[in-house]
Amino acid sequence: MKTKKNLEYYMSLPYRMEIIPDTDEGGFTVSFPDLPGCLTCAETLDEIVGNAIDAKKAWLQAALEDGISIQEPADLDSYSGQFKLRMPKSLHRSLSLNAKKEGISMNQYCIYLLAKNDAEHNKTA
DSSP states (O other), X not given: OOOOXXXXXXHTSOOOOEEEEOTTTSSXXXXXXXXXXXXXXXXXXXXXXXXXXXXXXXXXXHHHHXXXXXXXXXXXXXXXXXXXXXXXXXXXXXXXXXXXXXXXXHHHHHHHHHHHHHHHHHHHO
16 A cells, blocks of 8 residues: 655654754754755754744645655664663763752753764764
């Protein structure tokens, strides 16, 4: 059975988000590398996910209406999304305290830091 590739189909796909802090004006910028030009911003990490979903939906709607080819996300089935990491206790403490200040879990904070650094690395690569 062939799947109809409509807005609902594309919204259900696991597009990767990149969240980068805006060091000049504050807040955060989020983009979707597989959806060129799809980006948004927010003042806090709490707002960024909702804004990102809205931006992705608007980008996909416009692409569908304009007949623009939409790239599907890379096959992520070969990755579990988990890995074990050992770190110094002092770093663990610092990450935990910073996450608490942001009002998010340490896991979310670490993902944010990793994504930010990965995006910066990809700019220079």
